[in-house]
Amino acid sequence: MSTTNSIEIDIQKAATSKISQIDFENLAFGNIFTDHMLLCDFADGAWQKPVIKPYEPFLMDPSSRVFHYGQAIFEGMKAYKDEQDSVWLFRPEENFIRFNKSANRLAMPSVPEPVFMDGLKELLKIEQEWVKKGKGNSLYIRPFMIATGTGVIAAPSSQYRFMIILSPAKSYYSGEVKVIIAEHYSRAANGGIGAAKAAGNYSGQFYPTKLANEKGFQQIIWTDDATHTKLEEAGTMNVFFRIGDTLYTAPTSERILDGVTRKSLIELAEREGLKVEVRSVLVSELVEAVQNGTLKEIFGAGTAAVVNPIIGFSYQDVYYELPPTENSYALQLKEKLNNIQYKLAEDTFGWTVKV
């Protein structure tokens, strides 16, 4: 991938940086943003010239389509700094491709690769001081697109805004995670938008998650909406189950996000000689496995945390706790993936891209 700036970008630098005010040792996830943002508008059937400018609020009309009809998609990525102060991206092409798949599913225009990729790299060059060295440190990248056309008519917008904002992040530790297996609520329909990284998929999860929180559980493992018998995602992450010495994860589908961390963990596990089966896991199998002692691990997989180990689950009001993990596949895979991301191990897959 070329790092040549093949598009013209209008760059307006911030007069001062706020970086000296940031406590990089104590960062809450996703709350602090860097000095600049990238912005590119779609109007009159074409993408306009991208702009990098100081991070700041912008004006929106009250009738903007995104407020009424939810055309909004995003991606989650990270930039890492190696010991030689170079900044690296992890499989950015995957995020770019998925972003435009989401755009298509929501009847939004595709973002050209130079706008997304060269725009991102240019922004990262300007903000490279915000990417801190050391394992666990990263710069979270949030590309997103919203419908900015006006008018309260339920039809696709003719105007859009693509943006990239950046937020410094520490290694993500969510504490001990207990989950409820969904028996009533669902995150996605057959023939719906569950495979898209669409804003609308998240808004429906908050209420059931709040109900789970009130019962002392941190997340929900989503099941298929028709039968609630197949295990699909954990919270906003893909989910893996280790039964015996085999790792299982559901195949991607219209209901399940094609996660970059998910697919990377599968490839990595296979390279490590671990047995991986990509197939639907039934709730009944999980209960049977925890009862007969073969269920060793459950973990979510996603960009923010890489893996998120789950220590127990509730199903039909019975709580099942997993035995203490020895020789955790989750932690081994996380370590190996992080080593590739931070350039501490050889990237035999060709996943890392220098900015």
Place this chain on the structure above:
Amino acid sequence: MSTTNSIEIDIQKAATSKISQIDFENLAFGNIFTDHMLLCDFADGAWQKPVIKPYEPFLMDPSSRVFHYGQAIFEGMKAYKDEQDSVWLFRPEENFIRFNKSANRLAMPSVPEPVFMDGLKELLKIEQEWVKKGKGNSLYIRPFMIATGTGVIAAPSSQYRFMIILSPAKSYYSGEVKVIIAEHYSRAANGGIGAAKAAGNYSGQFYPTKLANEKGFQQIIWTDDATHTKLEEAGTMNVFFRIGDTLYTAPTSERILDGVTRKSLIELAEREGLKVEVRSVLVSELVEAVQNGTLKEIFGAGTAAVVNPIIGFSYQDVYYELPPTENSYALQLKEKLNNIQYKLAEDTFGWTVKV
């Protein structure tokens, strides 16, 4: 219902009105807005003082939750002017109640009744010149709420903005509507947010509707996502089928919006002595009915158009056209409902509320 202004509203009047520039005879739906809007912010766990101010864009942070996680809900209502220049609402309590049901399902705070109802009435008093007399003319009302809290973390926002904007409307005629019955795509999941008037429900409909448009069809009749055998909604409206002399419409559910027009038409039809059955109608029944000549009418029901007659449907690539309607139930019911809304007939139901 009291029209007393029981809450304090900060009213900032526009210096001039743009009403003289509006061609009220040629209005596209939902594109023109009146001089003022209502705005009320939720912050620090409480609703702040509502403000009525000139209609104008407002500032949003790039990390506003609505852009990333889709917490956004709305309502659609209309105000009508009678021959004595009084302005009337139609069953506003229903919209208010449904708005807060939607809010609850999306983990958003309830809007207090005085903010919604007294705020709306105060706004309508200021904008009463925008409600034009004469059947077909109305002022479309769009209450909505968006998550304005910042931060790209997938959790409910702690800040929200409730707004009401108003758009003058002419009687809605959509031309001859042909529909495709959904065999693959869906608008809602079991245990999802289909019953909420949530922005996220609409964004997923645009792409399948675009595909239908490309085949020469204006809308889609949505079916249940698990089996695609039950007829559920038409486009963004509820749907009725007249087979023989009976009107059928699906029961409301988690997947189907509890439409105010839908429930009003049911009550009105029953008062008129028409037979109404609220039950799921199967695609197979519809095909059988059109083949044996008992399918007389299909129509969508919603606030914008009241009824939207459908002249034919495609299923499994076969197009079925309905015979010309004699004695249309749809048009009779629309006439009777409009007469109540415009105060041309006695409102024996107590549906109309004077502003």
